[in-house]
Amino acid sequence: GAVVSQHPSWVICKSGTSVKIECRSLDFQATTMFWYRQFPKQSLMLMATSNEGSKATYEQGVEKDKFLINHASLTLSTLTVTSAHPEDSSFYICSAGSVTSDYEQYFGPGTRLTVT
Amino acid sequence: GQNIDQPTEMTATEGAIVQINCTYQTSGFNGLFWYQQHAGEAPTFLSYNVLDGLEEKGRFSSFLSRSKGYSYLLLKELQMKDSASYLCAVVDSNYQLIWGAGTKLIIKP
Numbered sequence: 001g002a003v004v005s006q007h008p009s010w011v012i013c014k015s016g017t018s019v020k021i022e023c024r025s026l027d028f029q030a031t032t033m034f035w036y037r038q039f040p041k042q043s044l045m046l047m048a049t050s051n052e053g054s055k056a057t058y059e060q061g062v063e064k065d066k067f068l069i070n071h072a073s074l075t076l077s078t079l080t081v082t083s084a085h086p087e088d089s090s091f092y093i094c095s096a097g098s099v100t101s102d103y104e105q106y107f108g109p110g111t112r113l114t115v116t
Numbered sequence: 117g118q119n120i121d122q123p124t125e126m127t128a129t130e131g132a133i134v135q136i137n138c139t140y141q142t143s144g145f146n147g148l149f150w151y152q153q154h155a156g157e158a159p160t161f162l163s164y165n166v167l168d169g170l171e172e173k174g175r176f177s178s179f180l181s182r183s184k185g186y187s188y189l190l191l192k193e194l195q196m197k198d199s200a201s202y203l204c205a206v207v208d209s210n211y212q213l214i215w216g217a218g219t220k221l222i223i224k225p
Contacts, residue, residue, distance in 0.1 A: 040202050043203065043217040105213060107158040
């Protein structure tokens with residue numbers, strides 16, 4: 001299957017700072033990338049969907065000015081958590097997909113964010 | 117609204133068989149996925165069904181009935197490493213994945 005990487009795998013930051021998470025599709029071109037957040041013992045919550053070269057579509061309740069998403073190329077999308085607060089501490093997972101993969105999403109390994 | 121239901125938790129014995137059910141009500145249907153997620157890790161793909169019937173892949177099988185809005189994941193010869201959450205997800209008419217809350221499967225020796 002296709003490989004998606006995420007960096008960093010974990011990060012600890014102070015409240016008020018910003019954190020950037022990178023998501024890369026290593027061996028295929030991802031026309032669409034998805035960003036999820038998962039709190040402990042809960043299911044995945046879709047935050048936003050981004051298509052290469054266009055603005056991301058955010059799910060209801062997700063602040064687009066706080067969670068900045070950039071999908072500048074077919075292999076890279078970034079999520080920046082701005083002015084992070086302790087309640088933003090979570091497991092952030094990206095996935096990449098293309099219409100040639102029967103709408104399957106290939107998940108990155110996730111990034112564990114802890115805001116102190 | 118769109119809704120996917122699956123049991124919250126199930127327990128089974130090593131070596132046995134377990135069936136995890138998933139029912140869905142979505143706006144349109146373009147396929148159903150099953151993913152496995154171990155604690156602290158990202159989901160990994162198990163199966164994709166778009167036509168009615170049973171798809172077998174080793175110890176895991178997935179069944180779909182579109183008329184009933186129903187799917188199940190069947191795990192045979194359970195191993196301790198199968199302890200994980202199993203997520204059901206449906207592709208709706210807008211080609212978005214709608215996720216179930218997941219079923220935590222606990223395997224006992």
